[in-house]
Amino acid sequence: MTGQAPRGAVYAGGLRHRCVFVQVRDGAGRIFVHRRTATKLVFPSLYDMFVGGVVGAGESYDTAALREAEEELGVTGLPTPSYLFKFLYDDGAGRSWWSAVYEVRCELPVRPQAEEVAWHAFLPEGEIERRLGPDDGPDDGWEWVPDGLAAYRRLRDQPGGRG
Template identity: 70%
Template sequence: MGAQDEVLDVVDGEDRVVGRAARGEVYARGLRHRCVFVRVRDAQGRVFVHRRTGTKLVFPSMYDMFVGGVVGAGEAYDDAALREAEEELGVTGLPRPTYLFKFLYEGDGGQSWWSSVYEVRCEGPVSPQVEEVAWHAFLTDDEVEHRLTEWPWVPDGLAAYQRWKAIRPEGRG
């Protein structure tokens, strides 16, 4: 089964399940679904940043400061956050990501998904999926801020980042 065949819950404006469809159909028809975003920091507090591969269905070859992806049909946000973080980082045994907040992302062209945002610390080395990640590095908060105007970032990740910045306690990275 390919990524386009993965079955997702279709949800309404209140994040209630109203149906199910294959990912390819969800994207083609602009159906609202669920996603998770996980902000990953290493032992030194740096943020995992990566460039998506050119084969991604959404936002190919763009940079992201979160790992994550779609929530499968019947899957809980918390479970999807851990699964996606371990898959994309190529690690096992991560602590369960800490839930931060949820928002409805509404992008250009009718894109819309409920986005649950988390954070987790990854103490060991990473080995990102080559199908998902074309380049990666751990960057300081200042380095991320500096590159916001230099690199093409995924718009949903930027929306999550702006919300994260607005709610984080001062001095906490």
Template identity: 70%
Template sequence: MTPSDEILDIVDEHDVVVGQAPRGEATARGLRHRCVFIEARDAGGRLFVHRRTPAKPVFPSHYDMFVGGVVGAGESYDEAALREAEEELGVFGLPRPEPLFKFLYESAEHSWWSHVYQVRCELPVNPQVEEVAWHTFLTDAELEQRLDDWEWVPDGLEAYHRLRAFRAGGAAS
């Protein structure tokens, strides 16, 4: 089975399941589904940042400050967060990612409910080559310096700004 064949729950504007569709169809038709975003920091508090591979069907070769992905049909956000973090970082035995907040991401082409998590990854990473073309760990200041210079995934950039507001005591949505 290819990633585009993976079955996803299709959800409404309230995140209630209204059907199912293969991932490729959900992406092509802009059907609202579920995703997870996990902020992964190393033992020193630096943030895992990576560039997606050119083969990615959504936002190829863009930079991202989150690991994550789609939530499979019948899978919980929490289950998807741990699975995606371990897969993309290439580690096993991570602590369960801590849920922070949820928001609806919408653009002209895409719509998904997005649950944002954080996790500490003190294990050596071995990122999944199908997902990650390049990676590093950056301090918050180093990341801020690159926000205007690198082409970031738009959903991750929105999640990042909402996370900053959330941590500053404001609303994430």
């Protein structure tokens, strides 16, 4: 069954919904990484290697990917993000969403939304891998959003090794 509900009701009720994840690279190929603000409804204060969010009612994944990337980066005029794949994220504890993964190159100066992003940097993949730690655990000092980590692993482990 599909329907529409306010975001807070979706999360409170554990309703499955649609999200987009956009991996953003700069001109040097480094990946945009950020720490979410403490006021975020889901996964506050955790690190993420994607920008993105919930797909709006009646909105396509493609439209949401561009909207979310431009909003979170604080830019306009990004190229259209390239669709990579879709997967179902389900943590078994009431958090479940269809997740469309994209990538985009951003050579514009970023000005992330202060209400969304507490810290940000473009990092080389080796630095991200180092921050994941050997077991992708929090012992590296950086605790990652679990849905972004699932998307990153899938992207990294694809044939051809994106990510």
